[in-house]
Structure formats: C-alpha cells, structure tokens
Amino acid sequence: MATRAMLRGYLLEEALAWLLRHSGYRLLVNAEQDPEELVSDGGNLRVRGRGAVHQVDVLGEFAFTPAFSLPVRLFLEAKYYRTPCRLEVVRNAHGVIHDVNENFMNRPGSRPRRRYQYSYALFSANGFTSDAQEYALAHQISLIDLSGESFTWLLEAIKEAAQDLYTAQVQHHVTSFPVSWMRAELRQRLDTGPLDLLPVVNTGAPGFRAAAKSRLADFVASLTTHHESELLLGFPAAPFVLPLAASDAQQFMNYADTHPDHVVRLRRTGQNGDAEWTVSPREPGGGYLLTFKLPEQIEDWISDNAEKERQRTMQIKSEFLAGITVYRMVGAGVRSYQLRYEPSELRR
Structure with missing residues (x-):
C-alpha cells in the first residue's frame, strides 16, 4: 500500500514534468526510444548502469547538446516529506549517477554507440538537511527547494489529491497501488508523453480505478488552471x-x-x-x-x-x-x- 508521502512524491514528479514542459527536455518513457541504454519492465523504465539497472520515474533528455559536452539526460526525483530531505536520499542519487555514467565500455568487435552525460535533480517540498546539502554540492547533485511561496498553490493541490487517492486505496482494499497506471493516466491528460510510446498499464479493482480517475482529472484541472505558470x-x-x-x-x-x-x-x-x-x-x-x-x-x-x-x-x-x-x-x-x-x- 502506498503511503501519503509516496503518493505526494509521485504526483509532484508528474507535476514538475508538466511545469518543465518547455524547458528544453523531452520526456523518455519507453525503452524503444533508446534500446541500448533503457529497459522497459512492465510499466517501469530503467536505465542501465555499469553494475546494475536502475529504475527511473522521470527521465528527460536535453534537446540541445552544449559545446564540448555529451548529450545530457536528467533524472528528476521529487520528495514531499513533512520534514527536510535527508542525506541518504542524496547519497542514493549520487550512487545512481556514478553507476550510469560509467556504463560505457568498449568490447572487441563492438560497434561504437552513443554516450550520454547523466545529471540528477532532486526536488523537495520542505528543503534539505545541512549534511544533505553539503554532500550534494560536493558531488554536483542539484537540490531544488520548493518550500517558497511561489509553489504553495502546487503543493496544496498535491497534498489534497494524495489524500483522496490514499482514501480511495483504503476504501477499495488496494494492497499494491498501481503507480505506473497513474503515471500513464497523468501523462496522457497533461500531454507530457510522447503519447504513442506510453506503456499500456491496466489495473484491477474497477471501483478504485473509477474513483482514482475522477480524482486525477480534478488534479489535472487544478494544474491547468495555472496554465500560464x-x-x-x-x-x-x-x-x-x-x-x-x-x-x-x-x-x-x-x-x-x-x-x-x-x-x-x-x-x-x-x-x-x-x-x-x-x-x-x-x-x-x-x-x-x-x-x-x-x-x-x-x-x-x-x-x-x-x-x-x-x-x-x-x-x-x-x-x-x-x-x-x-x-x-x-x-x-x-x-x-x-x-x-x-x-x-x-x-x-
């Protein structure tokens, strides 16, 4: 069962993908977009590292390659805790980035393949602890604090939607929240696709699905009310x-x-x-x-x-x-x- 904090984080990530829709990044949602680097696992997307395959919830590719640089891809992770985000979350981000950026080895007879520079942006609704900040600055993990007044409307909308989804989950006895289904629903409604490559993910519990769809529609409406944002x-x-x-x-x-x-x-x-x-x-x-x-x-x-x-x-x-x-x-x-x-x- 998904906790309220988890649901708030999922919704925040999708809302950020929408707010960043013109920022120069295109959303990667399916391994078909890069079969050598990406892996589709059901409704989940994973990135190959040197030592492991890492799940990624929101992954963007920068449409412009800066001079003297590799093409840039950005991991986007969001946490909506009631307290500042702690060191272990930032340390995990660094471990993922270090592993995927080392996933480039020349094998005898293998053809050359494209290489990417992966970066990590970690968003938090309530800031970060001092040791998390020190670690992030040392390892160039971008920490983005959303606790300012500019994001109050967004965080309130997420808090309300997450509570309603949690209530629907409990009422319909859903033991495993369909996160991939929810992400696909939101990306279709917010047009943060590409829509033709979004995974088709079904979920049981039709009563829950109907209640969740209604609440997600309300959430999307609250975002698009701020379409100028x-x-x-x-x-x-x-x-x-x-x-x-x-x-x-x-x-x-x-x-x-x-x-x-x-x-x-x-x-x-x-x-x-x-x-x-x-x-x-x-x-x-x-x-x-x-x-x-x-x-x-x-x-x-x-x-x-x-x-x-x-x-x-x-x-x-x-x-x-x-x-x-x-x-x-x-x-x-x-x-x-x-x-x-x-x-x-x-x-x-």
Whole structure:
C-alpha cells in the first residue's frame, strides 16, 4: 500500500514534468526510444548502469547538446516529506549517477554507440538537511527547494489529491497501488508523453480505478488552471540549477524573444531558509518577474553575520549569478537566453 508521502512524491514528479514542459527536455518513457541504454519492465523504465539497472520515474533528455559536452539526460526525483530531505536520499542519487555514467565500455568487435552525460535533480517540498546539502554540492547533485511561496498553490493541490487517492486505496482494499497506471493516466491528460510510446498499464479493482480517475482529472484541472505558470531551469556558473518560477511565462517570452541577451536586476528578500530571490529586467517596462531560491547552505552563510549580509549578497550575485542561461523549447527547436547581472547594479 502506498503511503501519503509516496503518493505526494509521485504526483509532484508528474507535476514538475508538466511545469518543465518547455524547458528544453523531452520526456523518455519507453525503452524503444533508446534500446541500448533503457529497459522497459512492465510499466517501469530503467536505465542501465555499469553494475546494475536502475529504475527511473522521470527521465528527460536535453534537446540541445552544449559545446564540448555529451548529450545530457536528467533524472528528476521529487520528495514531499513533512520534514527536510535527508542525506541518504542524496547519497542514493549520487550512487545512481556514478553507476550510469560509467556504463560505457568498449568490447572487441563492438560497434561504437552513443554516450550520454547523466545529471540528477532532486526536488523537495520542505528543503534539505545541512549534511544533505553539503554532500550534494560536493558531488554536483542539484537540490531544488520548493518550500517558497511561489509553489504553495502546487503543493496544496498535491497534498489534497494524495489524500483522496490514499482514501480511495483504503476504501477499495488496494494492497499494491498501481503507480505506473497513474503515471500513464497523468501523462496522457497533461500531454507530457510522447503519447504513442506510453506503456499500456491496466489495473484491477474497477471501483478504485473509477474513483482514482475522477480524482486525477480534478488534479489535472487544478494544474491547468495555472496554465500560464511554468518552471524554467536557469544555469548559472555554479554547482547547482536555479528553478525559475514564472507566474506568467508568456511575459518572460515576450521580453526575452526581443532581448535574448539582457541585463537583469536581482533582489533578495527574507533570511536563511526563508529567503527568496527575484529576477526582472533592469530596463523599465520589461514586465516579467521570475522567483527562485538558493541552496539553504548559501543563505545561511549570507545571513549569519548581519554586518556583512549586504556584502555577502553582492558577492553571491557577482560570483555565482552574474550570468544565468535559460533554454526553452519553441516548436521543434531550442532557444537560449542570457540573463546578465552587472556588478554596477548595487541594489539588494
């Protein structure tokens, strides 16, 4: 039987796949998309490693290969615990990435095959413990904290849907929750396919299936009510990814398409783990606003000395946030945008 925390995590992963639908990644859902690297096991997708085959719930492939790099694939894992995500989860992520990135051996007589660089992004509804953050920064595992106000609507919708699914599971005596079936249902409704390659997964207990379908439809409706919302991935010169929440993505696109390389204003409000940042064009009339959170470890360093807080804020801006690259799918192509912070912009 699936716990409420497990159900919240599954729903969060699928919601994130939808929010990231234009971020430059295409979703991999079936081994037919890459028979040499991927394995389909019932409704589950697995990735071959050097020493094991690893299950993956959400796997994206970046549509654009950066210069002097391998094609990039991204593991996306989400945890919706009531407490901060602990070290063991991050350590497991590192073990998976280390194994799959070593799965490339030349055998005598074997033909050359394509190689990928796998990365890992771990999202948490309630942040991460300090040792988890230290480990992740050391091993370049991207930790993304969703506890800010920008994601309150999303987390509340997930919490409600997970409770209803858990209740339906109990009422209909379902001992093994059909996770693969639920993922396929959500991907069909949210169009995060590719739909022609989604596994066909059936589940028993027709009463449960009807109740779950109804609740999933309500959940999808709550997401699409925020259809203008989007999560853009920002890539700074730092060992982490910035989750740029756009309450109205079209406003960003209207400005960025005209100004693909532009100077931005960065503002920070709050302290420690409650601090949030905003990005907006420095020139007046830009109209868009993006919000993000930095790793809590960095925020703690900024805030632990009141006399140096302003100086440290400016230091983070100049050293880590001076250039943020955003990629976005437009039709079948990928566009890149450069958001530049200039040190002369001396505002907090």
